Amino acid sequence: MKTAVIVFPGSNCDRDAAVALEAAFGTRPAMVWHRDNELPDLDLILLPGGFSYGDYLRSGAMASQSPVLRAVKEQADKGVLVLGICNGFQVLTESGLLPGVLMRNANLKFVCRDVDLVVDSTASPFMRGYATGQQVTVPVAHHDGNYFADDATLNRLEGDGRVAFRYAAHDNPNGSARDIAGILNERGNVLGMMPHPERAVDPKLCGIDGKAMFTGLVEALVPTIMEG
Amino acid sequence: MKAKVHVTLKAGVLDPQGKAIGHALESLGFEGVGDVRQGKFIELDLDETDPDKARARIGEMCEKLLANTVIENYSIDLEG
Amino acid sequence: MKAKVHVTLKAGVLDPQGKAIGHALESLGFEGVGDVRQGKFIELDLDETDPDKARARIGEMCEKLLANTVIENYSIDLEG
């Protein structure tokens, strides 16, 4: 089982993500520096939260142009799983791996709190640990999480079951279109989400509702390895 | 050569910042303010002295980095 | 009446955004890029039709809200 966390200058949830991955997979993820333009063979790539390049210009914009992103795209094209959390989600939209954009929160303020999410679609390896319609509580912490896309794109995302999570009604912290909190690419191997599942894997901290994502990924990936 | 780049949101794209500014102006008592849109204004110094080449080069910068062309337009002005 | 407002950092004030953009352009292989500064560009629709009054009104908006005059300058262009 090979996992990697990509580290950009200004990433700051890279350690948290590595801890969550190691707890689930039992092996330490490779920490890959943004200037590396080649990646080893991997099963899961995680783009962590933080402020890559200070979030200057646009969140995720500069990271989406970094050498390592080209390698991430190649792997995504081959079907390797890519999970972008928070700033990682912003990098995925900026790089075109996911549609739409994450704009400034509607009230213009940074928001850090627990939010209630509803699982919308379980049709991807990321979501195996969850049940459709299940409500979970996971923290958010971002300034630019206001998901925007044109209506055609939104309709397509919904029609294709590519909305992984929505904010529960009345708990939309940022003004996202159709309460979208996380989306998948067409193939279902790239997930971007604003909430932080990696912060919710320990009952002493922010609860354990994020844990199912990582245990689900382990279940999803282990048979692949055995077949391979 | 100095260049000025304006990056603005495309029509129809939601502009939370512009909207918030509009609201704030209203509540400060400024009346008759209609639509407000906020964009970016980037000033660059370039070695390039040929205007056509400079423009092409900056266009490339905008496409690659300065603007998110899914939601933003850009325009380039060259100076001196 | 439409107005365009440019809000830019005063000379000498550190511009972390501009600095980071400059770095990023460089690492994308764009050579010969000197200083980069980032500012804001705000477009407003105003009911006011008298240019002098409009200008005064927008000046007030800049002082009160649109610009942080401790570190920023602003300029106003009117259109139409």
Add this chain to the structure above:
Amino acid sequence: MSAAAAASEAIEITPELAAEHGLSADEYALILKIMGREPNITELGVFSAMWSEHCSYKSSKVWLKTLPTEGPQVICGPGENAGVVDIGEGLAAIFKIESHNHPSFIEPYQGAATGVGGILRDVFTMGARPVANMNALRFGSPDHPKTRHLVSGVVAGIGGYGNCIGVPTVGGETEFDPAYNGNILVNAMTVGIADAGRIFYSAAGGPGNPVIYVGSKTGRDGIHGATMASAEFDQDSEEKRPTVQVGDPFTEKLLLEACLELMATDAIVAIQDMGAAGLTSSGVEMASKGGVGVELELDLVPMREEGMTPYELMLSESQERMLIVLKPGREDEARAIFEKWELDFAVIGRVTDTGRLVLKFHGETVGDIEVAPLVDNAPEYDRPWEPTPKSAIIDTDDVAAPNDPMDALKRIVGSPNMASRRWIWEQYDHMVMADTNQRPGGDSAVVRIHGTDRALAITTDSTPRYCLADPEEGGKQAVAEAWRNLTAVGATPLAVTNNLNFGNPEKPRIMGQIAGAVTGMGAACRALDFPVVSGNVSLYNETSGEAILPTPVIGGLGLIDDLDRTTAVAIPREGLNLVLVGKTKGWLGSSLYLREIESRADGAPPPVDLAAERRNGDFVRGLIQAGRVAACHDLSDGGLAVAAAEMAMAGGIGADLVDTPEGLALHGWLFGEDQARYLIAAEDGAAIVAEAQAAGVPAAVVGQTGGDALTVGKTHTISIHELRRCHEEWLPSFMARP
């Protein structure tokens, strides 16, 4: 000689120019004596910076010396960039608090942001990875036209910096009072964790060793005091230069990672951040602490602007910079690390054995000062002071009882100084690094020591209204409250940092407040084994002769040995006994009740019985550490009723409190602010009371948990829903007003 150097030589040094640099006639005379000649403008700038109140502590030093600074847990007390305490298992906690009051008033976002950046550097320059930020804020009256703008800017600035660099902002305090209308307080605290065997200090050593500059380039940021003088330098100055510094948290994040990477090698001899007075104070302090000289080639300093003079280079307060002395021959290794992190790196000088600070610019000597007298002869004043007159003790019977105590409670929990601060802390990432066990809103923040089951507890406290009425009791109270807040989560208090925010020390009345507060703090720190390991002093917080309230802010640090044995304020379930620990007399002098309900701000504040504090606190901590406490809250502003209400609101479970005990007035019982008290929720209330009695600790079962309302004596009641509404409403609606 270069144009800039020539220009700086050309400036004539007059007593007026010295005065413009904040130097008195006596101080200037002393400079002439030390130099044996007239200083040039650069040298004058160096003296003025080093002898400023900010760097020299000239008014407060005599008092600071009276504070206890030692204990078995102390690895390094005051005098370095931050204090260091042992937290066991080979680790040390490094922490300090610092003010950025004036800059935050001028430009709230950047002022607060750079305040956070500065205190972070003080902590990581000693080898720690920062793990938590705190902030203690004081604003003017909510009715003052500037207040809203200042609150929104300061909060956004603190969040903007801390969120980006990825250090959780886990707590703090915020108060409003008209005394801060013209001088807000922004005190920022950082706690970091380091390997106890690898602490980095600032004493330079090893003549010949290279001095390196890393981080951001130097611009003309924050060259204040001296703006007049420097304005004469550049004839072509297009606009009056702002003295405001802009923070760049992204660069600081890179600087943090790069410094920690270099610190993992053994290449560093000494390291010091460039904070106030930039290159001057870092260069001088490193030389002075090491008893050596330093020679700097100022033209090698990475510069952001053209034509900078030696004077400007020495005094610039550009942020995100560090000065490092390396072992010989380690430059390339260090350079590679800083280049990897895309930071500036330059060898700008070397350590010498001359004991002199020598400044060169394009080969010319532009400054030459003997370090020892520059530092050791810095002025130190024992300023005259007047004791603060004692306030009358207010008899509870002389205070009208409330018609409806629950209405009074509602007004208090919804008042500006008690209303929920959620609007603030939700703008701070308080969970990044994934070790935050107790979030903002409780008595202390609790941050797990990464990879262990142990944790640090952190709090900041001050009650300025008490300090105004009685600085000495107020000083004691601030320390006692911090100690109590740590105790309330089950932590063993370790040490404190402090920020002394006062008015003009040249006024005997203000100096009396300083003397009183420090005396009280010292007494409390001694009695509670809670030594002072670092701190900061901010004086002259006055506008048009109006001083702020005396505000000694205490930042307390404690250690939790087992995260399973910690408590929070939230009532977790029904059917628990509520036990009140500590003696209640019903003290209403200087209380919140008096201020909010009676619109009176008078009376002696509650006295602090340090022996009782210690006894009661040790007893409560013992219970928590034995796993016998389900929830705990110390009693402070607003007394018992507010504590019970906060516990109920946090847990969503109500409580029934007993009737007013015999001999007490209802409002004294509910709202009195007697010190050394805790309210705990536990299964075995009767047994706890019995044990308390045996230990000489006053305790009584005063209620039960359950239901969805807070009820007193079966007659007065208010729903949790209504309490929450009042508590949560004020700040967001205040901030939403135009």
